[in-house]
Amino acid sequence: MRETPWIGEDIEAMKSLTCEEAVREFFAYLDRALAGEPLEALQQHLDQCLDCCDRLQFSRKLDVFVKERLEEAPLPEGFEERIRRALGD
Numbered sequence: 001m002r003e004t005p006w007i008g009e010d011i012e013a014m015k016s017l018t019c020e021e022a023v024r025e026f027f028a029y030l031d032r033a034l035a036g037e038p039l040e041a042l043q044q045h046l047d048q049c050l051d052c053c054d055r056l057q058f059s060r061k062l063d064v065f066v067k068e069r070l071e072e073a074p075l076p077e078g079f080e081e082r083i084r085r086a087l088g089d
């Protein structure tokens with residue numbers, strides 16, 4: 001089996017993301033709004049950059065915290081339906 005060196009070069013080219021750019025993608029990443037090349041580029045960067053890994057951990061905690069807070073507001077799943085059924089609709 002022979003290595004294909006050009007694949008390595010390709011990956012090198014893709015991880016041209018700077019830390020600043022990576023951080024900007026975090027929330028899209030956490031929202032799973034990222035796909036394809038931008039996602040791969042970010043994952044590449046995170047593989048190589050411990051700083052951004054730490055920042056992502058922090059962002060993830062913050063994201064979970066914010067979402068837990070937001071989820072307290074809307075009605076629980078099926079709540080409206082239960083009310084309607086109770087009303088005989």
Ligand SMILES: [Zn+2]
Nearest residue numbers: 019049051052
């Ligand atoms: Zn970084």
